[in-house]
Amino acid sequence: MIAQYNRMKDVALAPGQVLLLPITELALTEAGREAARAAWEGWSGVGGERREQQVAAAEALPALLASVRAGRYLESVAEGVALLAGSDLTTPQRASVQRQLLEAYAALGARGRAADACREWRRAAPQARLDPRELSPKLLAACALPQ
Numbered sequence: 001m002i003a004q005y006n007r008m009k010d011v012a013l014a015p016g017q018v019l020l021l022p023i024t025e026l027a028l029t030e031a032g033r034e035a036a037r038a039a040w041e042g043w044s045g046v047g048g049e050r051r052e053q054q055v056a057a058a059e060a061l062p063a064l065l066a067s068v069r070a071g072r073y074l075e076s077v078a079e080g081v082a083l084l085a086g087s088d089l090t091t092p093q094r095a096s097v098q099r100q101l102l103e104a105y106a107a108l109g110a111r112g113r114a115a116d117a118c119r120e121w122r123r124a125a126p127q128a129r130l131d132p133r134e135l136s137p138k139l140l141a142a143c144a145l146p147q
Contacts, residue, residue, distance in 0.1 A: 114142035
């Protein structure tokens with residue numbers, strides 16, 4: 001029911017993903033009704049567009065990951081940059097795109113761009129670890145470049 005209410009095709013949730021919960025039997029005060037009305041207008045207006053962009057980005061992220069894993073780095077950069085430029089992404093989505101851009105830029109030898117992507121990835125995901133068991137020396141080197 002929650003997936004249907006949120007127009008989700010996949011019930012897998014991402015950290016930070018916003019869900020609407022269908023609570024129909026909740027008695028609201030007048031202030032609560034006004035807040036609910038304002039929230040609904042936000043979701044159905046500009047906020048609704050933002051949500052649609054985030055849903056579209058969630059559907060596009062697996063293709064970006066697949067492109068990077070397949071070694072299609074130029075395609076990956078184009079996909080990642082398009083996602084960042086054309087969407088109002090959630091913070092976890094931005095982190096995911098930047099992480100993939102880090103790998104694509106590093107593979108293409110674009111060290112400055114890789115360093116920028118690493119910085120943005122770590123800003124969006126401060127819990128991200130630079131673990132040498134998980135990241136190649138090339139990625140670690142890009143992340144070590146000064147700002």
